[in-house]
Amino acid sequence: MTVYELCERDVVNVTTGQNLGKVDDISFEPETASITGVILYGRLKLFGLLGREEDTAIPWGDIEKIGTDVLLVRTAVSAPPRSRKKLFGVK
Template identity: 40%
Template sequence: MDKSSDIRQKEVVNVLDGKRLGPIVDMEFDLEAGRITAIIVPGNNKFNVFGKSKEYIIPWEKIKKIGQDVILVEFNEGIERQ
């Protein structure tokens, strides 16, 4: 199993369209279960009024494969947060 710091350095790629989503910028955890519930990647790199870019939340179940250099996800860009 990789450490969270190792996972954060991998490029996230969407298998639905081959688009590179970027590196992981944050993760969500279920502390009671002791597991990662979602990864968070940069959005479209456009800044909103407050100077923050959008981020996409990708549930752990959408991760298809974690390789040496990339993380493959099946992601419809419908879940985002600001």
């Protein structure tokens, strides 16, 4: 598996069923070249003009299973709730 293939996968929390997002980067220890975790970038604010939310780091030990299209994790980290605004205020 390559880093590119890993970055195509969604990350789903097993305990809550919440989709945390896609893997954007990995963190590793340079001395041993071992992966220490995956990083999910925060969501963009106003198309990136106002920066982005905080990144989410998930330790490698929290990853339960790497599937063909999803990473299953068991972690206390949760994605910030998305606020969806309805067009013209109609719900």
